[in-house]
Amino acid sequence: MYLYRMGEDQKLINDLRSAMKAEELYLVYQPILNSNEEMVAIEALLRWKHPRYHFISPEQIIKMAEENDLIFELGKWILQEACHFTKTIQEDYPTMSLHINISPAQLTDGQFISTIKKVLTETKLHPSCLQIEITENLNVFDIEDSIKKLHQLKDLGLSIAVDDFGTGYSSLQYLHQLPVDRLKIDKSFVMNLNPEDGKAKAILSTIISLAGTLNMDVVAEGVETELQYTFLKEKGCHLFQGYYFYKPLQTNQIRQIIENEQIATH
Ligand code: C2E
Ligand code: MG
Ligand code: MG
Ligand code: MG
Numbered sequence: 001m002y003l004y005r006m007g008e009d010q011k012l013i014n015d016l017r018s019a020m021k022a023e024e025l026y027l028v029y030q031p032i033l034n035s036n037e038e039m040v041a042i043e044a045l046l047r048w049k050h051p052r053y054h055f056i057s058p059e060q061i062i063k064m065a066e067e068n069d070l071i072f073e074l075g076k077w078i079l080q081e082a083c084h085f086t087k088t089i090q091e092d093y094p095t096m097s098l099h100i101n102i103s104p105a106q107l108t109d110g111q112f113i114s115t116i117k118k119v120l121t122e123t124k125l126h127p128s129c130l131q132i133e134i135t136e137n138l139n140v141f142d143i144e145d146s147i148k149k150l151h152q153l154k155d156l157g158l159s160i161a162v163d164d165f166g167t168g169y170s171s172l173q174y175l176h177q178l179p180v181d182r183l184k185i186d187k188s189f190v191m192n193l194n195p196e197d198g199k200a201k202a203i204l205s206t207i208i209s210l211a212g213t214l215n216m217d218v219v220a221e222g223v224e225t226e227l228q229y230t231f232l233k234e235k236g237c238h239l240f241q242g243y244y245f246y247k248p249l250q251t252n253q254i255r256q257i258i259e260n261e262q263i264a265t266h
Contacts, residue, residue, distance in 0.1 A: 004053040004060065013068050015050065016061065020077060024049045025061075027081055028248035031257070032099065032219060032241045035233055039257070041131065042089075043099040043241065044082035045248045066105045075106045076115050083123040083130065085251060090129070093258045097129040101163065104137060107146045117156065127157030131182065134160065136168025147177060154179045161219070166207060175214060182239075183211045187222020190242070195227065208235045 004012070019025050026049065029042040046058040065071040079100060086098040106112060120127055132153060150160055161182035162174060166189055174180070185207050193200045204220075211218035220232045223242030232240065249257075 004050075004056045012056075013064055013070075016048075016064055016068075016070060016074075019048060019050070020074065024051070025074075025077070027078065027085070028250060029082075029085070029254050030241060030248040031246045031254070032239055033245055035238050035240075037245070039093075039261070040095065040239070041097040041099055042086065042254065043133070043248075044078060044085075044101070046078060062103050066103060071103060071105045072109050072111070072115075075103065075109075076119070079116065079119045080123065083119050083125040086129065087123050087125045089254065089258065090125075092255075092262065097131060098125070099131045099133055099161065101133045101135075104135070104146070107134070107149050108142065112149060113152050113156075116153065116158070120156075128159075131159045131161050133163040133184065134178075135163045136165070136174055143177070147179075150179050164221075166203070175216075180214075180216060182217040182219060183207065184219045184221050184241075185237075187242070189222075190220050190228055190232070191222035191224045193228050193231065201231070204232065204237075205235050208232070208237050212236060 026047050027044045028047055029044055031039045032041040032043060034040050046061055048056050048058075048061055050056055062071070062074075065074045082098055082100055086096060089096050109115070116130075119125075120130065132150075134150075153160065159181040160179055161184055162178070162180050163184045164186040165183045167186045168174065175183075185204065189200060189203055189207075193204065208218050217239060218237050219239040219241055220228075220237050221241050223229050223232065223240050223244045225244055228242075229240060229244055246257075
């Protein structure tokens with residue numbers, strides 16, 4: 001098994017085309033918890049079980065798909081798969097909602113909105129249970145058109161999260177222009193937090209209170225220690241995601257957690 005380095009294997013794109021059909025691509029799901037430590041959502045994250053390469057990061061897969069006109073097809077597959085899974089989870093756990101990462105390129109798809117509608121209808125997942133995560137590099141594409149599409153998503157009943165918040169160049173401009181419901185604080189601010197780091201603490205507190213002032217939810221990503229968790233909670237952060245709670249999990253592991261929670265609460 002090898003480690004794949006971007007661009008070193010030109011044939012990999014053919015592998016990606018067939019991987020979708022061969023079921024080598026799959027999704028894992030990382031729980032997002034509230035301050036009572038109850039699971040409220042799962043984030044779908046892409047994985048590739050490649051026969052030769054040990055690990056290909058989801059960023060690499062997405063980039064490859066974008067460069068080879070596969071992103072619309074791949075994006076649709078991710079949406080279908082994740083919405084379907086979440087719907088089945090809701091049979092036992094009705095409050096579960098779903099976060100999906102959307103690449104900026106997907107938003108340029110003229111069919112994007114109708115694809116979302118179609119998948120929600122097919123899978124019967126309620127639009128209010130779907131949260132779209134966008135990143136701040138959105139503006140490399142047509143920003144006006146992206147804003148229009150995000151408003152259309154809102155009209156459908158979906159909500160919008162800004163992922164990796166704090167790492168882009170125009171974060172505040174973004175919040176001003178886009179119909180955002182939730183900020184996801186980038187994990188680099190969270191996972192490196194230690195009690196002596198006054199600057200990191202000040203940045204986190206500021207993002208949390210900014211979200212509050214703007215009436216947005218805030219999720220801390222990359223929570224790895226109890227100390228990080230308690231600090232964030234004290235500052236008023238109400239949603240948490242990270243290895244301290246759960247790593248991204250296989251579908252059967254998610255089901256297992258839900259079963260255990262139900263046993264615990266009955
Ligand atoms: P992201 O959306 O910001 O996802 C969070 C990433 O942080 C995930 O990495 C997750 O495994 C990792 N993470 C979560 N908690 C912790 C923690 O406590 N510590 C550390 N060190 N890491 C943590 P992953 O799965 O490798 O995904 C990387 C990125 O790839 C994602 O970042 C997202 O931007 C992109 N991506 C993944 N799946 C998809 C997808 O289905 N579609 C699109 N468009 N992008 C995706
Ligand atoms: Mg994300
Ligand atoms: Mg992130
Ligand atoms: Mg990201």
